[in-house]
Amino acid sequence: xxxxxxxxxxxxxxxxxxxxxxxxxxxxxxxxxxxxxxxxxxxxxxxxxxxxxxxxxxxxxxxxxxxxxxxxxxxxxxxxxxxxxxxxxxxxxxxxxxxxxxxxxxxxxxxxxxxx
Amino acid sequence: xxxxxxxxxxxxxxxxxxxxxxxxxxxxxxxxxxxxxxxxxxxxxxxxxxxxxxxxxxxxxxxxxxxxxxxxxxxxxxxxxxxxxxxxxxxxxxxxxxxxxxxxxxxxxxxxx
Numbered sequence: 001x002x003x004x005x006x007x008x009x010x011x012x013x014x015x016x017x018x019x020x021x022x023x024x025x026x027x028x029x030x031x032x033x034x035x036x037x038x039x040x041x042x043x044x045x046x047x048x049x050x051x052x053x054x055x056x057x058x059x060x061x062x063x064x065x066x067x068x069x070x071x072x073x074x075x076x077x078x079x080x081x082x083x084x085x086x087x088x089x090x091x092x093x094x095x096x097x098x099x100x101x102x103x104x105x106x107x108x109x110x111x112x113x114x115x116x
Numbered sequence: 117x118x119x120x121x122x123x124x125x126x127x128x129x130x131x132x133x134x135x136x137x138x139x140x141x142x143x144x145x146x147x148x149x150x151x152x153x154x155x156x157x158x159x160x161x162x163x164x165x166x167x168x169x170x171x172x173x174x175x176x177x178x179x180x181x182x183x184x185x186x187x188x189x190x191x192x193x194x195x196x197x198x199x200x201x202x203x204x205x206x207x208x209x210x211x212x213x214x215x216x217x218x219x220x221x222x223x224x225x226x227x228x229x
Contacts, residue, residue: 037220091159104208
């Protein structure tokens with residue numbers, strides 16, 4: 001089974017509107033971390049936000065927030081007030097706590113296009 | 117604070133050749149992981165180095181090998197290149213083996229002809 005599933009290959013959003021990018025994960029490990037990265041066309045993976053499996057509150061970083069629903073095993077990224085510079089690929093990733101090395105599992109990504 | 121750097125940025129090789137890619141970790145980080153990202157896909161874990169030892173490996177053949185140096189910089193070596201090795205190779209650094217965030221470099225785009 002896929003560890004990370006991103007079901008939206010592409011999304012469009014109007015500038016200044018909010019958008020939600022979906023991510024579901026699969027693990028039996030009670031301890032894990034969830035991450036979102038942004039990848040512009042240049043290729044570099046830019047860290048956006050982190051959520052730990054034991055964190056009680058949803059993570060927020062500026063315009064980014066992570067809607068963490070543990071029972072549903074989902075970790076959706078919400079971008080508020082979209083900007084043209086937000087157009088990029090977005091990847092959801094997971095690290096399992098039982099692993100003794102820092103292997104990240106990545107989803108297939110969602111391409112976000114912000115329209116002016 | 118210096119971020120993760122990688123060299124070269126682009127590389128073209130022919131099938132059967134060997135290639136070495138380099139990565140300098142972010143200041144203060146002692147763990148380096150390498151990922152392969154084929155076109156249109158998410159990154160796939162190749163292996164990780166921690167304190168100069170390989171301590172984890174993904175589903176990649178032995179012709180993918182690496183090194184980590186005392187300053188925690190790292191190399192990825194690929195022997196007997198195949199066409200399917202064409203990809204973006206990403207290096208990520210972090211501190212330790214915990215759940216800390218990995219920070220990625222800009223990547224090396226390898227094209228195998």
